Amino acid sequence: MGKSTTPWVLLAIxxxxxxxxxxxxxxxxxxxTVITIIGIYYWPLNSTxxxxxxxxxxxxxxxxxxxxxxxxxxxxxxxxxxxxxxxxISNILRFIIQVASVGLLTLAISLCVDxxxxxxxxxxxxxxxxxxxxxxxxxxxxxxxxxxxxxxxxPAILASYLPLFVVGAVTCQRKSLLILIAWVTFVLxxxxxxxxxxxxxxxxxxxxxxxxGFKLSWEYFSTFKLKNRNLAGKFLLSVLVxxxxxxxxxxxxxxxxxxxxxxxxxxxxxxxAAVHFLTPCHSTPYYSFVHRPIELLFLDCSPxxxxxxxxxxxxKLDPYQFVREFxxxxxxxxxxxxxxxxxTSRLPTHIVTFEKYISSLTPFxxxxxxxxxxxxxxxxxxxxxxxxxxxxxxxxQRTQ
Numbered sequence: 254m255g256k257s258t259t260p261w262v263l264l265a266i267x268x269x270x271x272x273x274x275x276x277x278x279x280x281x282x283x284x285x286t287v288i289t290i291i292g293i294y295y296w297p298l299n300s301t302x303x304x305x306x307x308x309x310x311x312x313x314x315x316x317x318x319x320x321x322x323x324x325x326x327x328x329x330x331x332x333x334x335x336x337x338x339x340x341x342i343s344n345i346l347r348f349i350i351q352v353a354s355v356g357l358l359t360l361a362i363s364l365c366v367d368x369x370x371x372x373x374x375x376x377x378x379x380x381x382x383x384x385x386x387x388x389x390x391x392x393x394x395x396x397x398x399x400x401x402x403x404x405x406x407x408p409a410i411l412a413s414y415l416p417l418f419v420v421g422a423v424t425c426q427r428k429s430l431l432i433l434i435a436w437v438t439f440v441l442x443x444x445x446x447x448x449x450x451x452x453x454x455x456x457x458x459x460x461x462x463x464x465x466g467f468k469l470s471w472e473y474f475s476t477f478k479l480k481n482r483n484l485a486g487k488f489l490l491s492v493l494v495x496x497x498x499x500x501x502x503x504x505x506x507x508x509x510x511x512x513x514x515x516x517x518x519x520x521x522x523x524x525x526a527a528v529h530f531l532t533p534c535h536s537t538p539y540y541s542f543v544h545r546p547i548e549l550l551f552l553d554c555s556p557x558x559x560x561x562x563x564x565x566x567x568x569k570l571d572p573y574q575f576v577r578e579f580x581x582x583x584x585x586x587x588x589x590x591x592x593x594x595x596x597t598s599r600l601p602t603h604i605v606t607f608e609k610y611i612s613s614l615t616p617f618x619x620x621x622x623x624x625x626x627x628x629x630x631x632x633x634x635x636x637x638x639x640x641x642x643x644x645x646x647x648x649x650q651r652t653q
């Protein structure tokens with residue numbers, strides 16, 4: 254691609270809506286992405302003799318694998334591609350020794366750390382692959398067709414940059430990283446559960462091709478002798494950037510901003526407060542954001558081999574009946590404290606929920622003395638021909 258492509262790649266990365274929306278979040282995918290890209294930077298894609306640089310990459314790849322085992326998908330491809338370039342038995346053996354030594358050390362560290370936390374020997378990467386590939390238990394969180402990554406996932410995260418990606422991918426002579434993108438996308442398509450963030454590790458690589466497409470398109474439009482065509486072409490490229498910047502601002506500042514705002518409000522509460530989230534599980538950040546000794550509790554939705562609905566599903570079916578059972582209330586105002594796996598389920602001082610559950614929960618709030626404390630815009634909905642906000646609300650007991 255050449256050094257002249259670098260500014261265009263930088264432009265694509267800093268204006269990519271999905272990069273800005275996800276890379277700053279506390280996803281393991283985000284850290285996996287950063288470490289993987291640094292590792293690829295040191296990886297000798299077109300050389301077999303740079304052993305020192307290659308060792309840096311192998312170590313970084315091992316760290317990425319510890320953080321999220323899906324990193325193995327990327328590094329297996331890079332390893333096979335590297336072996337295919339080798340013609341010397343000594344180089345092959347040296348490479349195998351490097352991988353084996355780092356791999357065994359990584360495995361030992363993983364086993365020891367997990368033993369300290371679990372109190373028994375656990376091979377987490379193996380459990381990860383059994384859970385997601387062999388048992389396909391991720392389907393518990395939703396299923397998607399095999400082509401979802403290709404027809405919806407990838408086009409969505411690239412958004413208006415998709416045409417430039419196609420231009421860059423078709424015209425670039427070096428296809429190894431493009432094949433890597435295809436390989437990762439293919440493997441991630443095997444489980445039935447798919448998410449946009451799963452594609453994050455290959456997004457920076459895709460944006461390299463976007464940058465190359467940017468450069469070629471800009472140079473192409475600059476060759477037009479007619480000024481109107483020249484300006485029209487460059488204006489079109491500028492529109493693609495503006496669309497991504499607009500999406501970045503909306504998704505970063507407006508869309509689903511309520512979970513961050515409500516946690517900021519919770520962080521201001523007294524340490525004696527108890528906040529329960531009557532929402533689908535994992536709707537908000539948790540202690541990683543609050544950093545306060547405030548009792549927090551959210552509805553459980555852990556995958557289980559046992560039959561029956563989890564707490565989050567039972568709550569969505571009948572919010573009022575669920576809270577009466579959850580708080581062991583035989584009659585209004587008659588609360589019986591009880592233990593759960595995490596905390597004592599005393600009647601909380603504050604409750605967080607979404608607007609659509611309010612009508613069902615209003616009798617409970619009235620019976621137990623809860624009043625609205627604050628509301629935060631979760632997203633903007635289009636209904637009945639108009640745009641209207643959809644809220645996340647926090648209620649508190651009148652005495653609070």
